[in-house]
Amino acid sequence: MCGLLGMLTSNANAAQFTDAVERALPCMRHRGPDEAGSWHDEDVVYGFNRLSIIDLEHSHQPLRWGPAESPERYALTFNGEIYNYLELREELQDLGYTFHTSGDSETIVVGYHHWGEKVVEHLRGMFGIAIWDTREKVLFLARDQFGIKPLYYATTAAGTAFSSEKKSLLEMAPELGLDLDLDRRAIEHYVDLQYVPEPESLHTGIRRLESGCTATLRPGGEVVARRYFKPNFDVTPVPKGREQDLFDRIAHALEDSVAKHMRADVTVGSFLSGGIDSTAIAALAKRHNPDLLTFTTGFEREGYSEVDVAAESAAAIGVEHIVKVVSPEEYADAIPKIMWYLDDPVADPSLVPLYFVAAEARKHVKVVLSGEGADELFGGYTIYKEPLSLAPFEKIPSPLRKGLRKLGQVLPDGMKGKSLLDRGTMTMEERYYGNARSFNFEQLQRVLPWAKPEWDHREVTAPVYEVNRHMDPVARMQHLDLFTWMRGDILVKADKINMANSLELRVPFLDKEVFNVAQTIPHDLKIADGTTKYALRKALEQIVPPHVLHRRKLGFPVPxxxxxxxxxxxxxxxxxxxxxxxxxxxxxxxxxxxxxxxxxxxxxxxxxxxxxxxxxxxxxxxxxxxxxxxxxxxxxxxxx
Incomplete structure (x- = not known):
C-alpha cells in the first residue's frame, strides 16, 4: 500500500522534474508514512509513499525487476494489495521465474513480463499500478476492476504526470504547465449527482483513469486507455429445489475472499455498523483472528444512539468493540480537513463520522475490513424493488402510457399517486440515475443559473445504459450503480478518508471471485420474500446472528x-x-x-x-x- 506519483517526460529530461516530484510527494504522505523516496531514469521519474503491510522489510518501491538478460528492465510503483499473490507467485515460479522478495508487488511486475497487459485479469485485489518498461519505452497504467484505488493523470507538453491523489499534481502545476481552470461540466455533474463522475475531475487539466481500465503511453504520446472489466450480470436460472447450491457458492466465495483479505504482516481489524454486510465480514474475519477488534461511530441525540445496534452485533459474534461518538462541533471542525483529503468534493455526510472512526481504528490497527459493495453486487438497495412495483405499467399500450404521462405532469406535487404515475410512465433510463441525485433540473437551475440541460445526469448514465440493454431491470440498476454511485461516492470515501488516517481499508465483497458468483443471481433471488439481498441473506444464515439477518441497511447515519x-x-x-x-x-x-x-x-x-x-x-x-x-x-x- 502506498501513494504513487510519477511523470513520463516528453523529451527524455526526467532529471528536470525530480525536484517537482519530491516537492509534491509530501502532499500525500498520509497514504504512506512508513517510507518515502524517488527514482528516475532519463524518461521517467517516480515518487512513492509506502504504508508497509506485507513483507515489511523488503518490497521497497520503486521495485526494479527483469529477466536474467536484463535484470532491471522494469520499474514498478504500485498502490494497493494483491490478495492472491501467493498463488500467482507459485504459478509463476512453476513457469521458471525467480523472486527476490516475499511481497505482492514483485508478483505484479513478473506477471506483467509474462502476461503483458493481461496481467490485470489474473490479479485479485485493489490496485493503481504504474510499470515503466525501460527497453520498449512504454509506460503501463492500470486500476482494479471496481475502482477501489484511484489513479489521476495530467498530460501537457512537458509529459504525462500520474498520481494516487490530485493534490500532488496540483502541486506540480508550474513545472507541468497545467491548466487549473475549473470544468463547468464537471461542476454541474457534481451538483446533480453529489460526486464528480469518472473520468472527470473539477480541474479541466486533470482526469482519472477509469475503474477496470488499463492504459499505455510513450514519451510525448497520449494516454491510450482500454477497458478490461466488462461486468455482464450473466444471470443463470436456478432450477427449482437447487437454490441452496447457489447460496452455498456465495458463502464459499465470501469465506475465501475474507480469508485472503486477512493476509497481512500487521494487525487487521473490522468496521462494524451492525447491519448484515459489516457483521458478516467481521464474523468471518474472527475465524482468522480470535482477538479481532471492531470499530463503529455514531451520534448521541434525542435519547437514541445508532452505536447500540453495532454493539449488539459485536456482542453476538464475540468481538471486542470500540466506539467513537462524534459531536456536532467536532463534525463542523473536521469538514475543511476532509475536503482537502478528498481532492474533489463528495457530498456524503457520512464522510465525517467515517473520518473519526478511521482515526480511532488507526490507534489500534493498520488495516480494517468493511462491507462496501454488497448492495451493488447482491441487490441491496430498496430502490431495486421498483421494477416489481412498476411491472403493471409495462402491460399498458404505449399510447395510453403517454396519456398517463401527460396527466402525471399536470397533477400537483405531493398529490397521492403522482409519483407512482410519473415513474411508472417513464423508461428506466429516464427515472433511474443511481442512488445520489440531489436536484431535479428546475432545482439545479435555481442554484446554478448557467446549468445546461445537455449536461445533466443523463450525460453520465446514457453510456452505461447503452451497454446494459440486454440485462434484466434489476441487473441494469446494479450495473449502473457500479459505474456511478459506487465508484463515485462509496469507493472514493472508502479510499480517501481511511488513507487520510494512514489506515488501509479492504473490501472483501468487492472481490472478483465473489462478483463472479453474484452476477449470476437471478432477480427473483435478489428481491424476494419482501426483502433485498435475499440470496446473500440465505447464504449468511450460518455466519451472522439471526437478529441481524433481516435488519435494515445501517451504515453510519448522520442527523x-x-x-x-x-x-x-x-x-x-x-x-x-x-x-x-x-x-x-x-x-x-x-x-x-x-x-x-x-x-x-x-x-x-x-x-x-x-x-x-x-x-x-x-x-x-x-x-x-x-x-x-x-x-x-x-x-x-x-x-x-
Whole structure:
C-alpha cells in the first residue's frame, strides 16, 4: 500500500522534474508514512509513499525487476494489495521465474513480463499500478476492476504526470504547465449527482483513469486507455429445489475472499455498523483472528444512539468493540480537513463520522475490513424493488402510457399517486440515475443559473445504459450503480478518508471471485420474500446472528436534516455561504433562501444544501486559498 506519483517526460529530461516530484510527494504522505523516496531514469521519474503491510522489510518501491538478460528492465510503483499473490507467485515460479522478495508487488511486475497487459485479469485485489518498461519505452497504467484505488493523470507538453491523489499534481502545476481552470461540466455533474463522475475531475487539466481500465503511453504520446472489466450480470436460472447450491457458492466465495483479505504482516481489524454486510465480514474475519477488534461511530441525540445496534452485533459474534461518538462541533471542525483529503468534493455526510472512526481504528490497527459493495453486487438497495412495483405499467399500450404521462405532469406535487404515475410512465433510463441525485433540473437551475440541460445526469448514465440493454431491470440498476454511485461516492470515501488516517481499508465483497458468483443471481433471488439481498441473506444464515439477518441497511447515519435546521450547523452553514467566493458559480441569494426554507420546515433541503456547502468549502481551500484545512503530520507506529 502506498501513494504513487510519477511523470513520463516528453523529451527524455526526467532529471528536470525530480525536484517537482519530491516537492509534491509530501502532499500525500498520509497514504504512506512508513517510507518515502524517488527514482528516475532519463524518461521517467517516480515518487512513492509506502504504508508497509506485507513483507515489511523488503518490497521497497520503486521495485526494479527483469529477466536474467536484463535484470532491471522494469520499474514498478504500485498502490494497493494483491490478495492472491501467493498463488500467482507459485504459478509463476512453476513457469521458471525467480523472486527476490516475499511481497505482492514483485508478483505484479513478473506477471506483467509474462502476461503483458493481461496481467490485470489474473490479479485479485485493489490496485493503481504504474510499470515503466525501460527497453520498449512504454509506460503501463492500470486500476482494479471496481475502482477501489484511484489513479489521476495530467498530460501537457512537458509529459504525462500520474498520481494516487490530485493534490500532488496540483502541486506540480508550474513545472507541468497545467491548466487549473475549473470544468463547468464537471461542476454541474457534481451538483446533480453529489460526486464528480469518472473520468472527470473539477480541474479541466486533470482526469482519472477509469475503474477496470488499463492504459499505455510513450514519451510525448497520449494516454491510450482500454477497458478490461466488462461486468455482464450473466444471470443463470436456478432450477427449482437447487437454490441452496447457489447460496452455498456465495458463502464459499465470501469465506475465501475474507480469508485472503486477512493476509497481512500487521494487525487487521473490522468496521462494524451492525447491519448484515459489516457483521458478516467481521464474523468471518474472527475465524482468522480470535482477538479481532471492531470499530463503529455514531451520534448521541434525542435519547437514541445508532452505536447500540453495532454493539449488539459485536456482542453476538464475540468481538471486542470500540466506539467513537462524534459531536456536532467536532463534525463542523473536521469538514475543511476532509475536503482537502478528498481532492474533489463528495457530498456524503457520512464522510465525517467515517473520518473519526478511521482515526480511532488507526490507534489500534493498520488495516480494517468493511462491507462496501454488497448492495451493488447482491441487490441491496430498496430502490431495486421498483421494477416489481412498476411491472403493471409495462402491460399498458404505449399510447395510453403517454396519456398517463401527460396527466402525471399536470397533477400537483405531493398529490397521492403522482409519483407512482410519473415513474411508472417513464423508461428506466429516464427515472433511474443511481442512488445520489440531489436536484431535479428546475432545482439545479435555481442554484446554478448557467446549468445546461445537455449536461445533466443523463450525460453520465446514457453510456452505461447503452451497454446494459440486454440485462434484466434489476441487473441494469446494479450495473449502473457500479459505474456511478459506487465508484463515485462509496469507493472514493472508502479510499480517501481511511488513507487520510494512514489506515488501509479492504473490501472483501468487492472481490472478483465473489462478483463472479453474484452476477449470476437471478432477480427473483435478489428481491424476494419482501426483502433485498435475499440470496446473500440465505447464504449468511450460518455466519451472522439471526437478529441481524433481516435488519435494515445501517451504515453510519448522520442527523444532517436536524443539524442544518438547528443550532448545531445552521450558523456554520450560513457563514459558509456568506463568505464563499463562488458567485460566478452559485446564486448565493437562492442558496441562503434554501437554507431558510429548510430551517423553517418548508422543504427538506438537507441533501441539496450539503452538496453546495461541501463544494464551497472545497473551493475555499483549493481555489480561493482562504480556508486552512489544518492538516497535521501524524506519525504512526509501523508494526501495529
Amino acid at each position: 444532517m436534516r436536524h443539524w442544518l435546521a438547528g443550532d448545531e450547523l445552521y450558523g456554520w452553514a450560513q457563514d459558509t455561504i456568506t463568505e464563499s467566493q463562488t458567485d460566478e458559480i452559485f446564486d448565493r441569494g437562492q442558496v441562503l433562501e434554501m437554507l431558510k426554507e429548510h430551517r423553517d420546515g418548508v422543504t427538506d433541503h438537507s441533501r441539496r444544501l450539503w452538496t453546495v456547502l461541501a463544494f464551497m468549502v472545497w473551493h475555499g481551500i483549493f481555489m480561493e486559498k482562504r480556508i486552512d484545512p489544518k492538516i497535521e503530520r501524524k506519525d504512526y507506529p509501523v508494526d501495529l
